[in-house]
Amino acid sequence: MPSQPTNATTSETARDRALLPAALPAFCTARVILITLAMGAALSLLMTLVPGVGPERWARFGTTLWLVTWIALVTVALLCATRRWLGRAPLAVLLGTIVVLLLTVTAVTSVTAFGALQSIGWRPHETAGEFLVHNLAIALLVGLIGIWMFSLHLGNARQINAAAEARLSALHARIRPHFLFNSLNTVAELVHDRPEAAEQAVLDLSRVFRAALASDSTSTLTEEIELARRYLEIERWRLGERLHVDWQLPDPLPDAQLPVLTLQPLVENxxxxxVERQAEPGPIRIECQVGRQAIGLVIENDRVAGPDHHGNGMALANIRDRLALMFGEEASLRAGPVDGRFRVKLVLPRASEGVAR
Known part of the structure; x- marks a missing residue:
């Protein structure tokens, strides 16, 4: 059975490569730079406090801190510039590239620093070659520790991703039957009074389900809008002229990924x-607001007087959970009364900005 380990290894490698862009830190951010500088200062202090440094301890600390800071900043800048390429590289190539990059920066910085320090009167106790080898050994040790820490981080990210995928699948499994049963109820209401309309509604329903079930877990904004339109066509057979939808959509629609069956439950609510609870309801407004980094989807309808049981709690909670699993804090769903109407606003990251999780 030699093929099974090979297939398992290949699958695990593919998952690791998919996780790498999200697992790699955003090297250009202020947070990563501050953490890098703090770790460099801690390393410099540790090297200064070792026995045998003598009375030049704090002068050694200043020199070491200066050298480590330059190595850290240049390395982080290069990692920032090559992050997209590193995210697409195999794991072994990624780790090897980072180590080689660190050693190269250390070597260039050490040679430059040795000459610069000598020019201002520094009298080293070691030759330029010994100084270079000493710094390379420290950089290699730091790099290996970094690889070990990143491996732990990647393993943790793999476990979190597997748990998120399992939970996301469970949430999809809950939302699809909910959609099916409500749509079948619509058809059932037409069977006795309007059999021809019921027949056409069944045909429309088959097209809706073909689109809804074709997607595995994610959909595009264009597909979700089309699915909502088809659902509203089914409801129009039952509600007639009472159902009026005011579409406010840009042309063309922006690129965005979102969990499948996200928009339809909100329109259904x-x-x-x-519409169902009023003789003369106002229009349902569906608007797409496009920003530089995010997209807003607004679904707005009349509020009905009486007890506030607006919306299906399971559907809203389900959508919030799926958005959180896919986008983290980059997406949000807010619902509540605004200016006498009920408004639901869904915020999604644009395809070029967000990273599906």
């Missing part, structure tokens, strides 16, 4: 808790 607007129909069930507005």
């Amino acid at each position: 607007a129909v069930r808790h507005s």
Whole structure:
């Protein structure tokens, strides 16, 4: 059975490569730079406090801190510039590249620093070659420790990703039957009074389900809008002219990924808790607001007087959970009364900005 380990290893490697862009830190951010400088200062202090340094301890600390800071900043800058390429590289190539980059920067900085320090009167107790080898050994040790820490981080990210995928699948499994049963109820209401409309609604429903079930876990904004349109066509057979939708969409629609069956439950809530419960309901407004880094989807409908049971709690909680699993804090879903109407606003990162999780 030699093929099984090979397939398992290949699958694990593919998962690791998919995780690398998200697992790599954003080297250009102020947080990473501050952490790097703090670790460099800690390393310099540790090297200064070792026995045998003598009365030049704090002068040694200043020199070491200066050298380590330059090595750290140049290395982080190069990692920042090559992050996209590193995220696409195999894991072994990624780790090897980082170590080689660290050693190269250490070598160039050490040679430059040795000459610069000598020019201002520094009298070293070691030759230039010994100084270079000494710094390279320290850099290699630091690099190996960094690889070990990154491996632990990647393993933890793999476990979190597997748990998130399992939970996301469970949430998809809950939302699809909910969609099916509510749509079948719509068809059932038409069977006795309008059999021809019921027949056409079944045909529309088959097209809706073909689109809804074709996607595995994610969908595009264009596909979600089309699915919502088809759902509203089914409801129009039952509600007639009472159902009026005001679409406010840009042309073309922006690129965005989102969990499958995200928009349809929100539109369904607007129909069930507005149009169905009023003789003369106002229009349902569906608007897409496009920003530089995010996209806003607004679904707005009339509020119905009486007890506030607006919306399906399971659907809203389900959508929030799926958005959190896919985008983290980059996406949000807010619902509540605004200016006498009920508004749901869904915020998504643009395809070029967000990273699906």
